[in-house]
Amino acid sequence: xxxxxxxxxxxxxxxxxxxxxxxxxxxxxxxxxxxxxxxxxxxxxxxxxxxxxxxxxxxxxxxxxxxxxxxxxxxxxxxxxxxxxxxxxxxxxxxxxxxxxxxxxxxxxxxxxxxxxxxxxxxxxxxxxxxxxxxxxxxxxxxxxxxxxxxxxxxxxxxxxxxxxxxxxxxxxxxxxxxxxxxxxxxxxxxxxxxxxxxxxxxxxxxxxxxxxxxxxxxxxxxxxxxxxxxxxxxxxxxxxxxxxxxxxxxxxxxxxxxxxxxxxxxxxxxxxxxxxxxxxxxxxxxxxxxxxxxxxxxxxxxxxxxxxxxxxxxxxxxxxxxxxxxxxxxxxxxxxxxxxxxxxxxxxxxxxxxxxxxxxxxxxxxxxxxxxxxxxxxxxxxxxxxxxxxxxxxxxxxxxxxxxxxxxxxxxxxxxxxxxxxxxxxxxxxxxxxxxxxxxxxxxxxxxxxxxxxxxxxxxxxxxxxxxxxxxxxxxxxxxxxxxxxxxxxxxxxxxxxxxxxxxxxxxxxxxxxxxxxxxxxxxxxxxxxxxxxxxxxxxxxxxxxxxxxxxxxxxxxxxxxxxxxxxxxxxxxxxxxxxxxxxxxxxxxxxxxxxxxxxxxxxxxxxxxxxxxxxxxxxxxxxxxxxxxxxxxxxxxxxxxxxxxxxxxxxxxxxxxxxxxxxxxxxxxxxxxxxxxxxxxxxxxxxxxxxxxxxxxxxxxxxxxxxxxxxxxxxxxxxxxxxxxxxxxxxxxxxxxxxxxxxxxxxxxxxxxxxxxxxxxxxxxxxxxxxxxxxxxxxxxxxxxxxxxxxxxxxxxxxxxxxxxxxxxxxxxxxxxxxxxxxxxxxxxxx
Numbered sequence: 001x002x003x004x005x006x007x008x009x010x011x012x013x014x015x016x017x018x019x020x021x022x023x024x025x026x027x028x029x030x031x032x033x034x035x036x037x038x039x040x041x042x043x044x045x046x047x048x049x050x051x052x053x054x055x056x057x058x059x060x061x062x063x064x065x066x067x068x069x070x071x072x073x074x075x076x077x078x079x080x081x082x083x084x085x086x087x088x089x090x091x092x093x094x095x096x097x098x099x100x101x102x103x104x105x106x107x108x109x110x111x112x113x114x115x116x117x118x119x120x121x122x123x124x125x126x127x128x129x130x131x132x133x134x135x136x137x138x139x140x141x142x143x144x145x146x147x148x149x150x151x152x153x154x155x156x157x158x159x160x161x162x163x164x165x166x167x168x169x170x171x172x173x174x175x176x177x178x179x180x181x182x183x184x185x186x187x188x189x190x191x192x193x194x195x196x197x198x199x200x201x202x203x204x205x206x207x208x209x210x211x212x213x214x215x216x217x218x219x220x221x222x223x224x225x226x227x228x229x230x231x232x233x234x235x236x237x238x239x240x241x242x243x244x245x246x247x248x249x250x251x252x253x254x255x256x257x258x259x260x261x262x263x264x265x266x267x268x269x270x271x272x273x274x275x276x277x278x279x280x281x282x283x284x285x286x287x288x289x290x291x292x293x294x295x296x297x298x299x300x301x302x303x304x305x306x307x308x309x310x311x312x313x314x315x316x317x318x319x320x321x322x323x324x325x326x327x328x329x330x331x332x333x334x335x336x337x338x339x340x341x342x343x344x345x346x347x348x349x350x351x352x353x354x355x356x357x358x359x360x361x362x363x364x365x366x367x368x369x370x371x372x373x374x375x376x377x378x379x380x381x382x383x384x385x386x387x388x389x390x391x392x393x394x395x396x397x398x399x400x401x402x403x404x405x406x407x408x409x410x411x412x413x414x415x416x417x418x419x420x421x422x423x424x425x426x427x428x429x430x431x432x433x434x435x436x437x438x439x440x441x442x443x444x445x446x447x448x449x450x451x452x453x454x455x456x457x458x459x460x461x462x463x464x465x466x467x468x469x470x471x472x473x474x475x476x477x478x479x480x481x482x483x484x485x486x487x488x489x490x491x492x493x494x495x496x497x498x499x500x501x502x503x504x505x506x507x508x509x510x511x512x513x514x515x516x517x518x519x520x521x522x523x524x525x526x527x528x529x530x531x532x533x534x535x536x537x538x539x540x541x542x543x544x545x546x547x548x549x550x551x552x553x554x555x556x557x558x559x560x561x562x563x564x565x566x567x568x569x570x571x572x573x574x575x576x577x578x579x580x581x582x583x584x585x586x587x588x589x590x591x592x593x594x595x596x597x598x599x600x601x602x603x604x605x606x607x608x609x610x611x612x613x614x615x616x617x618x619x620x621x622x623x624x625x626x627x628x629x630x631x632x633x634x635x636x637x638x639x640x641x642x643x644x645x646x647x648x649x650x651x652x653x654x655x656x657x658x659x660x661x662x663x664x665x666x667x668x669x670x671x672x673x674x675x676x677x678x679x680x681x682x683x684x685x686x687x688x689x690x691x692x693x694x695x696x697x698x699x700x701x702x703x704x705x706x707x708x709x710x711x712x713x714x715x716x717x718x719x720x721x722x723x724x725x726x727x728x729x730x731x732x733x734x735x736x737x738x739x740x741x742x743x744x745x746x747x748x749x750x751x752x753x754x755x756x757x758x759x760x761x762x763x764x765x766x767x768x769x770x771x772x773x774x775x776x777x778x779x780x781x782x783x784x785x786x787x788x789x790x791x792x793x794x795x796x797x798x799x800x801x802x803x804x805x806x807x808x809x810x811x812x813x814x815x816x817x818x819x820x821x822x823x824x825x826x827x828x829x830x831x832x833x
Contacts, residue, residue: 003521011290012069012288013069014286014289016284016285016399021058021059031339034055034082035053038061042069043073043075046659046660050063050501057280061502077532079094080093083436084440086624103812113279124158125154125190125263126809127260131258132256133145133146134148145201147172147199148199153191154192159190165186167232170228179207202742224248225249230242261812263814264814271822296725302786310353311353317770321768322782325374330373333374354378362465383484386450395493399490406507410508410513411540416510426540429517431513431515436514447603451560458477459477487519490514521553576605597641628675632644633648634689684708684711686709690703733785740783
């Protein structure tokens with residue numbers, strides 16, 4: 001979700017690899033081991049949780065998490081929790097990385113020491129204060145100075161124990177002062193409006209002198225206003241601390257007035273550090289990205305250059321191919337390029353062009369597409385995007401069964417447990433391999449069209465290049481569909497969204513054995529047994545040394561790479577798109593009260609949206625996809641609940657609360673995508689609920705009144721992909737800008753190759769340059785387009801810097817990221833981190 005900033009959209013995303021923890025303190029009891037899991041939090045809001053690893057002080061998680069961040073945040077935090085025998089969770093320690101520090105750790109594995117979790121340091125939110133110093137003439141004729149402190153409002157306070165009943169305590173602090181006054185408690189509101197004024201005497205009236213009209217500087221310098229935010233609790237442990245602000249009175253200056261927003265801060269003792277490794281440490285790899293995207297016309301020159309890549313001769317002189325040449329990792333270039341070409345419907349001609357060029361340079365058919373080239377990375381990325389639901393319908397049911405049943409499948413005699421039987425394990429493994437092989441080779445009709453078109457192009461290019469090898473038309477395709485698609489998805493189902501977490505070691509071993517066998521079956525190698533270093537794998541593969549397996553693979557490959565495409569038909573088998581627990585509001589009578597909000601298991605397929613009392617039970621309610629007229633957010637004021645959205649049907653709306661902001665956005669996106677083609681979709685909706693006989697948003701009394709706000713909509717109907725072409729072009733610009741020095745060096749290489757016909761200079765040998773003049777021409781256009789965008793970014797930053805006020809609602813005092821921005825605004829040339 002983008003944040004609008006004066007015509008420019010800002011996207012935030014984070015990709016995290018949670019590696020492992022080590023040296024966790026032992027449990028204080030006879031059993032020293034702990035059952036630990038890790039959570040990812042935006043400030044205090046949990047957005048992801050790993051699985052629980054039992055009986056370990058050095059748990060290995062190996063889990064990946066990616067999300068688009070739909071709101072502002074101050075800290076990205078990671079908490080390690082221990083679940084004891086009573087299934088109660090207690091925190092062991094945390095890692096909290098400030099937003100402005102994320103760039104330090106970008107894309108690198110880093111060990112972070114765990115810090116203690118203290119209620120005094122768990123703060124978020126901001127407060128709006130107004131201070132006014134004035135002279136007051138007393139009854140006796142003396143003059144004193146009084147400070148009027150107005151506490152206006154707070155925003156984004158944390159929800160503690162499922163509630164937020166905040167109040168503010170205001171004190172004037174000094175060498176001998178400690179006066180405290182409190183606001184009223186605002187119940188069930190984490191964005192409270194207080195608007196209360198408190199008066200504090202700053203100087204005491206003495207006999208009248210001119211000096212009394214001025215506040216003594218020494219006195220003011222020693223005074224500070226302190227505002228504490230508390231959550232009023234009914235528990236015997238007392239109220240919970242939410243954060244504090246200290247404002248020195250010297251900020252009043254000559255005017256005697258100060259009006260500003262402040263970020264809440266932890267208490268002075270709220271961030272006590274501990275010795276290194278006292279609580280253990282956590283290995284993380286964090287990639288945080290901000291994309292600042294201009295209106296589409298700004299990207300026309302660069303985007304046009306990129307989209308011409310498929311038709312430029314030679315393709316090595318194209319803008320897209322040049323990006324792959326200058327990036328340190330081909331994957332960096334592949335991700336935005338694939339998404340851009342998919343969005344504009346040019347992915348097949350582009351991949352066909354670069355694949356044909358690579359095949360033309362390949363000398364041995366046995367090494368075709370074996371390297372990590374731009375072609376292989378782009379096809380990998382395309383399969384991941386276009387084939388995600390194809391994987392779900394083919395592999396997910398069997399992989400779920402493997403992960404649930406835990407059947408013994410170890411066939412290495414050295415690793416065999418005493419209680420296991422080798423023949424039984426082989427049979428278990430053989431059945432799994434057979435079932436997965438059969439479901440793959442019978443799934444050709446379900447293979448996405450774009451993948452089939454790419455495979456047809458690969459097959460034709462390979463067969464034309466290596467005419468004496470009859471099998472190359474198969475191996476060119478199998479090297480992707482088996483080696484880079486099905487086999488990795490079986491090996492690591494969590495990376496392909498087939499499982500929520502990384503499998504446990506026992507299940508992971510089974511999946512490894514299955515994946516290796518499927519990969520070998522799909523490779524059509526001449527000598528299968530020679531593909532295995534382990535003798536036990538070669539012996540196991542004898543089960544599959546029959547011609548029927550090779551025939552099945554070839555028939556499957558023929559089908560998915562044939563030019564005679566079948567008519568695309570809707571898949572009759574429902575595909576499960578998303579599921580999970582959420583809270584829904586009753587749709588029937590009893591329209592009021594918390595009793596009408598119930599936790600239910602929600603399930604979305606390409607046919608219907610249902611909810612159930614719990615997972616596995618029959619549906620309590622089923623909404624056909626064609627009955628979904630709109631899916632929109634529900635304003636928090638409707639029920640005083642965060643992260644709510646509404647699924648609008650012909651007769652009523654279903655109100656649902658997701659567990660966190662990321663999950664709410666994911667549900668809204670997927671529901672919108674799957675219902676986008678419905679003929680009766682609404683153009684307007686009500687952003688608030690219908691309560692007490694009227695709509696809270698527009699006050700109309702008819703529950704059938706047409707909506708008062710335009711629907712957001714605008715997403716593509718394709719449920720597999722939602723691409724913002726401008727955002728992808730911005731990312732490509734950022735890569736070009738990062739590698740500008742290599743672009744210049746490539747220009748030099750073109751010049752050198754044009755005028756010097758001898759052996760190639762070593763510093764230029766890494767570049768693929770087939771036509772120096774055409775490549776130079778493209779480079780000149782790319783550099784010009786990048787420099788123009790760079791100037792526009794710099795001008796925007798200068799304009800923003802002039803307009804931005806420190807202490808405003810957007811940039812509260814205490815906003816370290818804004819202070820970093822002030823320091824860096826003249827140094828950086830791009831927004832992307």
